[in-house]
Every structure is written in structure tokens, then in C-alpha cells.
Ligand SMILES: NC(=O)C1=CN([C@@H]2O[C@H](COP(=O)(O)OP(=O)(O)OC[C@H]3O[C@@H](n4cnc5c(N)ncnc54)[C@H](OP(=O)(O)O)[C@@H]3O)[C@@H](O)[C@H]2O)[C@@H](O)CC1
Ligand SMILES: Nc1ncnc2c1ncn2[C@@H]1O[C@H](COP(=O)(O)OP(=O)(O)O)[C@@H](O)[C@H]1O
């Protein structure tokens with residue numbers, strides 16, 4: 325389960341943004357680079373010593389500052405009484421003065437396999453934010469030896485060989501058990517394949533100045549809970565938000581039921597399900613708490629009047645009738661509108677729909693739907709989801725939740741929000757429908773579309789964590805524990821029980 329500090333603000337940075345933050349901290353505060361390195365390496369040494377307290381530690385050292393971190397860590401562990409050996413991968417070692425006179429045995433890259441074989445734990449200090457392209461030969465050799473050693477590897481800042489901006493691994497790449505990343509999680513650690521190679525991700529505070537600007541940020545529990553409107557003790561159903569859900573063509577009642585369940589489990593005062601007569605018996609039996617309206621009567625347009633938010637699209641159909649109906653719904657009110665699934669396919673077919681409506685809008689595409697909306701391929705979307713989410717937000721002048729691992733929320737002029745709550749148990753048809761309903765409920769309580777989307781991702785992800793990790797988790801199981809996820813802010817902290825941990829994310833398995 326992901327664990328956070330109590331911070332509402334944890335940035336997610338590209339390698340360039342990280343370097344800019346380094347240098348602006350050094351420039352503005354006068355703190356020497358060596359002090360930042362010392363703090364970073366000592367924090368990483370604490371993590372290594374806490375998780376792997378016994379046996380020899382072999383430290384792989386590159387020639388840049390990532391290697392500098394590795395030398396400081398090696399010296400620190402040696403001073404703490406640990407048995408340490410270094411493997412030199414670069415043509416030169418970082419400044420030996422970093423060792424403060426401690427004598428650490430150093431072997432060349434060719435001796436890596438033997439050195440790792442004789443160690444209990446390996447530390448990867450080969451490449452960090454300054455790396456470009458695939459690791460070159462001596463580095464590649466050391467990485468192969470690391471991966472072949474069957475020893476746990478703790479990566480410093482990122483697993484060497486992973487592009488810390490894109491998550492790509494163009495050549496050999498370290499498979500880490502744990503990554504200790506400095507100052508803020510790097511974007512490439514949260515994107516696959518980087519996310520898979522990073523193992524458990526521990527982000528530690530190392531003394532950077534407060535960040536300015538609109539970089540991407542994690543959706544933290546503290547942030548999501550602080551957005552959540554309180555339930556007043558004198559609440560009544562009219563004040564808790566009425567969500568209209570347009571979903572499920574004939575024979576596809578499930579999508580409608582799941583979205584309605586999501587809305588009610590997230591605290592909507594009322595859910596109105598707009599779906600064809602053929603689905604009536606099913607939706608009213610499955611979800612008697614919701615109201616039903618026949619999509620093919622004039623009532624379907626009337627129900628928008630009392631609505632605080634509208635969710636349209638899950639399995640609603642993509643034929644001409646559905647397009648005409650969606651068009652009427654979109655123009656029929658000015659309350660926030662969420663478009664998902666089939667409604668996104670219809671929007672891709674008729675982008676003019678956007679110009680004909682005048683209301684806060686949120687799109688929640690998965691990469692396939694995003695590809696249709698941007699006329700590009702799924703491959704292009706997943707290669708740079710941050711760019712795709714931003715392009716959609718710009719193109720449709722609205723908030724966008726791009727589903728994926730991780731799911732992102734973008735809106736022009738605001739920093740992208742990155743979701744790390746949840747797990748692969750959510751990869752079951754129907755979870756998107758529940759999510760749409762959850763966000764609908766949050767919109768109906770007055771949250772801005774981008775905030776509702778981000779909070780909806782967090783609470784659904786958190787519910788999946790509470791529901792457990794086993795296979796076969798149903799969307800309704802996730803929905804059932806939503807009230808618990810909404811009620812309790814998780815206690816901050818990590819099982820590492822060390823100060824300064826910003827984020828402790830389990831390995832993606
Ligand atoms: N600055 C700070 O405040 C703080 C920074 N910190 C730490 O510094 C790290 C960034 O350090 P950095 O900028 O020195 O880059 P780094 O990742 O060590 O790589 C550069 C070296 O790798 C080499 N190299 C590059 N590509 C390669 C390839 N494909 N294959 C092989 N070699 C390759 C390149 O060689 P060159 O190309 O120049 O020959 C150069 O020698 C950051 O991740 C964090 O750990 C912390 O201490 C906290 C404070
Ligand atoms: N591996 C995963 N880790 C975290 N969240 C996931 C994972 N797989 C799916 N999800 C989430 O589950 C939801 C599935 O939505 P979607 O693809 O629209 O499914 P459907 O339309 O079939 O209900 C999205 O919010 C997605 O981000």
C-alpha cells in the first residue's frame with residue numbers, strides 16, 4: 325500500500341526539471357552541491373542499513389554525481405561498521421575526497437560479477453538524472469552482472485539504464501528491489517517500464533528549496549481529503565448533489581448500474597439513471613437506490629434540470645441516435661459534464677460537439693479513446709502520456725483524465741496530477757464506469773472538474789487498496805469500500821520508520 329508523508333505537495337519531475345531545481349537551490353540558498361549530495365547519500369545509506377542490515381554491501385560507482393552519491397554512501401556505511409566494496413564502472417572515479425580518507429576496496433568493471441557474488445546487497449550508483457541514451461559498454465557490463473547476481477539492488481535516484489523522464493529503457497537496465505530517489509520522484513520512475521524496474525520507490529527529502537512553477541504533482545491522500553467537502557450534520561439528499569448518468573444502450577445495463585453505484589458510494593445525494601426501457605428492470609433491481617428515466621422519452625431531457633452534474637457515455641452506444649441524444653444532453657444544461665467511453669468516441673466523430681456546449685467539461689479517455697480524439701495511435705499516446713493529456717486539454721479546452729499506469733489529470737495552465745493509488749486489480753472491465761460515477765458525485769458537490777477527477781482517482785485507487793490485492797476483484801467490491809476510503813485519511817509515514825520520507829510506494833507487481 326502506498327504511504328506518504330502528510331505533505332499535500334509532492335512534485336513529479338523530469339530529469340531537466342530536477343537539474344533546474346538543483347541549480348536554483350544552489351544559486352538561491354548558497355548551499356554547496358556537496359551538502360546536497362551528503363544529505364542524499366546519508367538518507368540512502370539509512371534506507372540500505374534499515375532494509376538490509378547484514379552482510380557486505382557492493383556499491384557500483386559511475387563517474388558523475390550519481391557515482392558521487394555512491395561513494396558518500398559507501399563511506400557512510402563503512403563508518404557505521406558495514407563491510408563495503410566498490411565497483412568502478414566509469415573511466416574515472418568521482419572525487420576521491422568524498423571518501424574523507426576512508427579506505428574502500430575498489431575493483432574494476434571486469435570484477436563486478438565476483439564482487440556482487442560476494443555481497444549480500446548491491447547499491448546502484450552508476451547513472452542518475454545526467455544519463456543519456458543506453459548505458460555504454462563498461463556500465464552495461466556492470467548492470468548485467470547486477471541483474472545476474474540474484475542479490476537485492478538498491479538504486480540511487482533511479483535504476484541505471486532507465487530514462488528518468490520517459491521511463492524508457494533503451495538498453496541494459498538495472499532491475500532494482502528498491503529505488504531511493506532524491507528530492508522528488510522522477511517522472512520516469514512512475515512510467516513503465518521504469519516503474520517495473522524501480523521496485524519499491526522511496527522518495528527522500530534532501531534540502532532543496534521550495535519548488536515554484538507548475539510542475540506535475542502526485543495526488544496525495546492529504547491533498548485529496550482536504551478537497552473533499554464535509555458532510556454537514558443537517559445534510560439532506562438535495563444538498564448532497566444529484567448526478568444524472570447517461571449510460572448503457574439496450575442490453576448493456578451493467579455500465580449504468582456500475583456508474584450509479586460509484587456515484588452513490590461516493591456520497592451523491594441522488595443518482596438518476598438515463599437508459600433505454602429495455603434496461604429498466606435490471607437497473608432498478610440491481611440498484612434500487614437510484615431513480616430511473618427512460619432515455620427514449622422527453623423525460624430524459626427534463627432530468628438534467630435538477631442535476632448538479634452529468635456523466636455521459638459508458639456503453640451508451642455510438643450510433644447516430646446516440647450522437648443526437650448526446651448533442652441534446654450536452655447543450656441542455658450548464659452544470660459540469662463528464663464524457664467517458666462511447667461519448668468520447670462520439671466526440672471524436674463530431675468534435676464540433678465541444679463548440680456547441682457551454683459548461684465545465686471533463687473527458688476521461690483510456691489511451692484508445694485518447695488516440696481517437698487526437699487522431700494518433702495508442703503507441704504514441706502511451707509513449708508520452710503527459711504530452712497526450714496536455715494536448716487533449718488544450719484541444720478540447722477542458723480538464724482531461726487520461727487513464728493508464730499511472731492515470732494523469734491535465735488542464736491547461738495547471739500542473740498535471742499523477743495518481744499512484746490503486747493496483748492492477750483495477751484492470752477489470754467496469755472499474756472505469758465506477759470511476760465515472762465517483763467523479764460525478766464529486767462534481768455534484770461543487771469540485772472543479774480537474775480536482776474532482778484527481779480526487780476520484782485517488783479515492784477509487786485507495787478503495788482498491790483497501791479491498792485487497794487478490795485476483796478477481798470486482799468493480800462492485802471496490803465500490804463497496806469507497807465509504808471507508810472517503811472517511812479516513814491514511815496515517816502518514818512509512819514502515820521504514822525513518823524521517824524525511826516523502827513517499828514510499830510498493831513495487832509494481
Ligand atoms: N546536483 C545536485 O545537487 C545533486 C545531485 N545528485 C545526484 O547527481 C545525479 C546527477 O548527476 P550528474 O548530473 O553528474 O549525472 P549522472 O547521472 O551521474 O550521469 C553523468 C555521468 O554518466 C556518464 N554517462 C551519461 N550517459 C551515459 C551512458 N549512456 N553510458 C555511460 N555513461 C554515461 C557521463 O559521462 P560522459 O557522458 O560525461 O562521459 C557522466 O559521467 C543525480 O541523479 C543524483 O544522484 C544528488 O547528489 C543530490 C544533489
Ligand atoms: N494496473 C492498474 N493500476 C492502477 N489502476 C488501474 C490499473 N488498471 C486499470 N486501472 C484503473 O481502472 C480504471 C479502468 O478504466 P477503463 O479502462 O475505462 O475500464 P472500463 O471502461 O472497462 O470500466 C481506470 O481508472 C484505470 O486507471
Ligand SMILES: [K+]
Nearest residue numbers: 448451480482
Ligand atoms: K542509479
